[in-house]
Amino acid sequence: MNFRTFAAFVGPSVFMMLLFIAFPLVSVFKQSFYVTQPIYETVEKETCTPGFLTQSCVTEKVSQPKLDEHGEIITQTQYVGLQSYRNVLEPERAWRAISDGSWHVLSTINFWKALRFTLTFTLITLPLVVGCGLGIAILINNAARSIRGPVIFVSLLPFIITPVIGVLSINWLFRGDGILTAMMEWWLNRDIALFAQAWTIEILMMLYRVWHVAPFAAIIFYAGLQTVNQDSLESAVIDGATRWQRLKYIVIPHLMPLIIFVSMIHLMDSYRVFEEIVGFSSQGYVISLQWLTFDYLTPDQAGNRSISRASANSMLTMIGVVILLILPLRRTWRDHKGGH
Amino acid sequence: MSSRALRQPFGLRLTSNIFLALWCLIAAFPIFWIVVMSFKSPVDAFDSNALNVIFGPATLGVGKGLSLLDIILGIAVIWATVVIATKKLPSMVKSYTRPEQEWFGWVIGALVVLVGFLLAFFVVLPAVLNVLNPWFGPLGQDVLGLTTEHYKTVWIDRGFSNNFKNSLIVTTGVVTVSLTVGTLAGYGLARSGSTLAFWILIVALVFRALPHSVLVAGYLPVFINSAEWLAPILGENAPTLYGKPFAVIAVLVAINQPFTIWMLRSFFQNIPAELDEAARVDGCSHFQAFRRVIMPVMWPGVITTGLFSFLLAYNDFLVTALLLDAQNQTMVPAIVGMFNRETTTTDQVVAVAAAVSITAPLIFLVLIFQRQIVSGLTAGAVKG
Numbered sequence: 242m243n244f245r246t247f248a249a250f251v252g253p254s255v256f257m258m259l260l261f262i263a264f265p266l267v268s269v270f271k272q273s274f275y276v277t278q279p280i281y282e283t284v285e286k287e288t289c290t291p292g293f294l295t296q297s298c299v300t301e302k303v304s305q306p307k308l309d310e311h312g313e314i315i316t317q318t319q320y321v322g323l324q325s326y327r328n329v330l331e332p333e334r335a336w337r338a339i340s341d342g343s344w345h346v347l348s349t350i351n352f353w354k355a356l357r358f359t360l361t362f363t364l365i366t367l368p369l370v371v372g373c374g375l376g377i378a379i380l381i382n383n384a385a386r387s388i389r390g391p392v393i394f395v396s397l398l399p400f401i402i403t404p405v406i407g408v409l410s411i412n413w414l415f416r417g418d419g420i421l422t423a424m425m426e427w428w429l430n431r432d433i434a435l436f437a438q439a440w441t442i443e444i445l446m447m448l449y450r451v452w453h454v455a456p457f458a459a460i461i462f463y464a465g466l467q468t469v470n471q472d473s474l475e476s477a478v479i480d481g482a483t484r485w486q487r488l489k490y491i492v493i494p495h496l497m498p499l500i501i502f503v504s505m506i507h508l509m510d511s512y513r514v515f516e517e518i519v520g521f522s523s524q525g526y527v528i529s530l531q532w533l534t535f536d537y538l539t540p541d542q543a544g545n546r547s548i549s550r551a552s553a554n555s556m557l558t559m560i561g562v563v564i565l566l567i568l569p570l571r572r573t574w575r576d577h578k579g580g581h
Numbered sequence: 582m583s584s585r586a587l588r589q590p591f592g593l594r595l596t597s598n599i600f601l602a603l604w605c606l607i608a609a610f611p612i613f614w615i616v617v618m619s620f621k622s623p624v625d626a627f628d629s630n631a632l633n634v635i636f637g638p639a640t641l642g643v644g645k646g647l648s649l650l651d652i653i654l655g656i657a658v659i660w661a662t663v664v665i666a667t668k669k670l671p672s673m674v675k676s677y678t679r680p681e682q683e684w685f686g687w688v689i690g691a692l693v694v695l696v697g698f699l700l701a702f703f704v705v706l707p708a709v710l711n712v713l714n715p716w717f718g719p720l721g722q723d724v725l726g727l728t729t730e731h732y733k734t735v736w737i738d739r740g741f742s743n744n745f746k747n748s749l750i751v752t753t754g755v756v757t758v759s760l761t762v763g764t765l766a767g768y769g770l771a772r773s774g775s776t777l778a779f780w781i782l783i784v785a786l787v788f789r790a791l792p793h794s795v796l797v798a799g800y801l802p803v804f805i806n807s808a809e810w811l812a813p814i815l816g817e818n819a820p821t822l823y824g825k826p827f828a829v830i831a832v833l834v835a836i837n838q839p840f841t842i843w844m845l846r847s848f849f850q851n852i853p854a855e856l857d858e859a860a861r862v863d864g865c866s867h868f869q870a871f872r873r874v875i876m877p878v879m880w881p882g883v884i885t886t887g888l889f890s891f892l893l894a895y896n897d898f899l900v901t902a903l904l905l906d907a908q909n910q911t912m913v914p915a916i917v918g919m920f921n922r923e924t925t926t927t928d929q930v931v932a933v934a935a936a937v938s939i940t941a942p943l944i945f946l947v948l949i950f951q952r953q954i955v956s957g958l959t960a961g962a963v964k965g
Contacts, residue, residue, distance in 0.1 A: 246867045247778070250769025253762045254838055255781060261835030262788045265799025272802065380601040383594065390951070395605045397947050397954060398612055403896040405913055406936045409920060410611040413618065413933065420614075423629035456608065457958060464959040509790040516898060519917055531899075534794035538801055538903055548802050555795035562790050573783065 273325055273552035277318045280307045325553035352554065355528045359561075362447060362529070363511045369451045370507050371500055374458025379488075381459065382466045393460070400456040408520025411449045439526040446517040446527070454510070458503045465499045466492070505569055512561060530558045612940065619934040620727045623926035626933065637726025645728035650717055651710055652725065658706060662698045670694060731934035741915065741935055747826060748895065748911040754830035755894035756887050759837050763890075764883060766838075767845025768871055772854065782846070785839035793836060793899050804828060804904065824906035832900055837893050841886055844957065848882025849875075885957035888950055895943070912939050 281304045289298040307315045331350045338346035348354045381392055399407065414421045415435050426433050435441045469492055477487050493500075515531040518524060524532070537551035589597075617635060618626040624639040633639075647655075670690050678686030735741045770778050804822040822828040852875065860870040902914040910918075916939065919932040947954065 244775075247769050247773050247775070250867075250871075251766045251778075251781065254766030254842055257762060257831070257835045258785065258788060258838050261800075261832055262791070262796060262838075265796045265803075266791075267799075268803065269795060269799040272798070277802075376600075377604055380597055380604065383589070383597040384601055392601060392605060393955065394947060394951055395609050397951065398944065399608050401892065401943050401947050401954070402612065402940055403898075403913055403943070405896075405898045405917055406940055407611070409916070409932075409936055410615045413929075414611055414614060417627070418629040419627070420629060420631045420634065424631075452607065452611075460955055460958050464955075512790075513792045515792075515794070519898065522921060531792045531794045534792070534798055535899060535903070538794065538798060546801065548798065551794075551798045555792070555798045558792055558795060562787075562792070566787060566790055570783065570786070573786075 269552045269555050272549055273556050274320060274322060274549075275318050276321045276325065276549045277316050280315050280317050281305065282307050321549075325549040326557070329550055329553045329557065351528065351533055352530075352557070355530045355533045358443065358527050359512060359514060359529045359531075362443070362450070362514050363508060366447050366450045366454075366511055367504060367507055369447070370454045370458050371503060373451055373455040374503065375462050375493075375496070375500075377455060377459035378462035378466055381463050393463075396456045396459060398456075399452050400454070400460075402453075404453065404516040405520050407453055408446075408449055408517050411445065411452070412521055415445060436521070436523075439523075442521055442523045442527050446514075446521060446523075449517060449520075450511060450514070454507060458507075461499050461503055462496055465496045469495050508565055509562075512565060530554070530561070534558065612944075615933050615940075616937050618930065619731055619937040620729065621930070622726070622728060623930045625726060626930045627926050636724075640726025640728050641723055642726075643728075645726060645730070647725045647727050648710075648714055648717075648723050650714060654706060654710065655702070658698070658701050662694065662701075666691075666694050731931050732938065734931050735935045735938065739919075739931070739935075741912070741938070744910055744912045744915040747905070747909050748913075750826050751829055751833070751901065751911055752891055752894040754827065755833045755837065756890045758830065759834040759841050759890045760883060760887050762834065763838060763841035763845050763886065764879070765871075766842045768849050768875060770842060771846045771849035772857070782843065785842055789839040789843075796832070796836065797900060797903050800832060800904065823904065824909055826905070826909055829901055829904050832904065833894050833897060836900070837890055840893075841890060844886045844889065845882060848879070848886070851882075852878060881953070881956070884950070885953045888946070888953055889957055891946075892943075 283302050283304045285300055286303045287298055287300045289296045329352050331352070335347060335350055335353060338344075338350075348357065377396065381389055381396070384392060402410075413419060416422075418426075422433055422435055435445065473491055474487060477491055482490070513531050514529045515535065518527065518529055518532040521527075524536070528536075534551050534554045537547045537554060540546050614634075620640075621634060621637045622640040622643065622645070625634055625637040628634050628639075674683060674686040674690050770782060801823070856878070857865075857867075857870040857874055860874040861867070865873065896913065897911075898913045898917065901911045902917070905911065905914070912935075916932060916935045919928065919935060922928075
C-alpha cells in the first residue's frame with residue numbers, strides 16, 4: 242500500500258483526532274498560562290437615603306466591570322505565567338503542611354485531596370478487579386456448559402450499565418435507611434450512616450468500581466482459560482500437583498499477558514475516576530482529579546467558569562497519565578523494533 | 582473437562598456453583614432492585630424492610646396493584662412473545678424474504694413483534710383483566726402493589742422524551758460517523774506495516790488514556806466564542822457551537838476514534854490479506870478491493886465496534902453535561918440533575934424510574950448482541 246492510498250484511508254480519522262484531541266491539548270496547555278477576566282474600573286457612586294429635612298448621601302468607590310457599547314462585559318486575557326498552577330497546587334501551604342506532618346491541613350487543598358483519593362482508589366481497586374475477575378472466570382469455566390450463556394449474560398449487566406446510573410443504583414441501596422444499610426444496622430445492632438464520613442464513601446466507591454469492571458476482566462480471562470493447554474494440566478495432575486499448584490504454575494502464567502492487559506486498561510480508567518463522585522454526590526468528602534477539572538469548568542453562581550484553573554489542573558493530571566503509560570509504551574516500542 | 586484426570590470432585594463443583602450463584606446475585610441485584618423500586622409508591626420504595634419494598638403494602642393501599650390472575654396472564658403474554666420472537670420469527674423471516682434482503686425482513690419482523698407485544702400487553706390485557714378479575718374471587722384480588730405513575734411523570738410531565746430524542750440524535754450520529762471514519766482507518770492501518778502506521782496507533786493509545794475533562798477544558802472556551810472566530814468564514818450566521826448536538830457528536834466521535842481504530846484494525850487483521858491481494862491481481866484499486874471484497878465480510882467486526890461506540894455515546898455524562906445546554910440535554914445528565922435537585926422521596930422515585938428507563942434498552946442490547954459484545958472484548962485483549 243503506497244503512501245497516498247494509506248493517507249486517503251487514514252486521513253479522516255487522523256484529521257478528527259488532530260482537530261478534536263491534539264489541538265485541544267495544545268490549547269489547554271496555552272490556556273493554563275493565561276487568565277481571562279473582566280476589566281474592572283473604579284467609579285465613584287453616590288448613594289442617597291431619604292431623610293428628614295435633607296437627604297443623607299454617601300459617596301463611595303465601587304469597582305465594577307467595564308461595559309462596551311452593547312452592554313456586554315469587556316474581558317481581557319493576560320499572561321500570568323505559573324499563577325494558575327500556583328492557585329491549584331498552593332505550594333507554600335502544601336509545603337508547610339508537609340513539613341509539619343499535618344495531613345489534615347494538606348487535605349484542605351483540593352488538588353492534594355483529589356490526588357490522594359485518585360491514587361488510593363486506583364491502587365486498591367487494581368488487585369481486587371484482577372482477583373475477582375480471575376475468580377469469576379474460573380467459576381464460569383467450572384460450570385456446566387448449558388448455564389454458561391445465561392451466567393455470562395447476567396455478568397455483563399454491571400459492565401454494560403451506564404456508569405452514573407450504576408453508581409446511583411448502589412447509592413439507592415445504601416442511602417439513608419436503604420435496605421442494605423438497614424440490614425447492616427440490624428446485623429451489627431448499631432446506627433450506621435454511610436454517607437457521613439469520607440472512608441465509608443470511599444469503600445462504597447471501590448465496591449462499585451469492582452462490581453462494574455470485574456465482569457470485563459472475567460470475560461477476558463474466561464476467553465484465555467479456553468486456550469490453556471489441557472495436556473500440560475493433565476501431566477501436572479499425574480505428577481501429583483495440587484489444584485493450587487496447577488493454578489499457580491500453569492494457568493496464571495498462561496493468562497499473564499491478559500492480566501497485564503486488564504491491569505493497564507484498569508489503571509487508565511480508574512485514574513479517570515469521576516462518575517462515582519457524581520453518583521454518590523460526595524464532593525463534600527471525597528473528590529478526584531477529573532472531578533476537580535469538571536468542577537472548575539462548571540459555571541459558578543455568577544456564571545463564570547475558571548477555565549485557566551481547569552487547564553492547569555488538567556495539565557497536572559496529564560503528568561500522571563504520562564507516568565502511567567511510560568512502561569507499556571516502552572514495551573510496545575521494543576516489540577515493534579524486535580518485529581522488524 | 583473431557584479427561585478423567587481433570588474431573589472435579591462433587592464437593593468442589595458444588596462450592597464452585599454456589600459461589601457462581603452468589604456472584605450472579607451480586608451482579609444482578611442492584612439493577613433488579615431499582616426496577617422493583619421504580620414501580621412502588623415512595624413510602625414503599627424507600628422502606629427499610631426489603632419485603633415491604635417487594636410487596637408494596639402502601640402502594641396496594643392506594644388501590645394500585647396486581648392480582649394473581651394479572652401476574653399469571655402477564656407472564657403468559659411475555660412468554661408467548663419470547664417464544665414467537667425466538668422460534669417463529671427466524672423461520673418466517675427466512676421464508677418471506679430473499680437472502681440478500683434478510684436484514685430488512687428482520688427489521689420489519691422485530692417491529693411487528695414489538696408493536697404486537699405493546700398492544701397485547703398494555704391495551705388488550707388490561708381490558709380483558711378488568712372484566713375477568715371480579716369473576717375469580719380471591720384470585721382476582723390485588724396482592725402485589727405496583728404502579729406505573731412514576732413512568733408517566735417522567736416521560737410525560739418532566740419532558741424526558743425530549744432528553745430521549747437528544748440522546749437518540751447524539752448516539753445515532755456518533756455511531757454512524759465513527760464507524761465510517763474508523764472502518765477506513767482501521768483497514769488502512771491493518772494493511773500497512775509502515776512505521777507511520779505504528780506511530781498513529783501508539784499516539785491513539787496515548788489519546789485513549791486522556792481524561793475526557795482535559796479535552797473538554799480545551800473545547801469550552803473555543804465553543805462558547807465560536808460565533809466570533811467563525812464569523813470571518815461563515816459570516817453573520819456563524820453558529821455558537823456550545824449547546825449544539827452536532828458539536829457534541831464530533832467531539833464524542835474523536836474521543837472514541839482511538840478505541841475504534843484499534844478494535845477495527847484487529848478485526849481486519851483477521852481477514853486474510855490474500856483476499857484483497859486476489860482482488861488487486863484481478864485489477865481492482867485499493868478502494869474497489871475494500872468496497873467489493875472486504876465490505877461484505879467485515880460486518881461482524883463493524884457491528885461489534887458499533888455496539889461499543891453506541892455504549893460510549895449513550896453512557897457519556899461528562900462531555901454532554903458540559904457541552905450541552907438545558908434545552909438539548911441528553912438522558913444521563915438529566916437524570917443526575919433530577920437526582921441532585923429533588924429532595925422529596927416522590928421525586929427520588931421519579932429519578933429511579935428515569936434510571937430504569939435508560940437501563941432497559943441496554944439490557945435488551947446485551948440480550949440480543951451478547952455474542953458480539955463478548956467477541957469484541959476478547960478481540961481487543963488478544964490482539965491489542
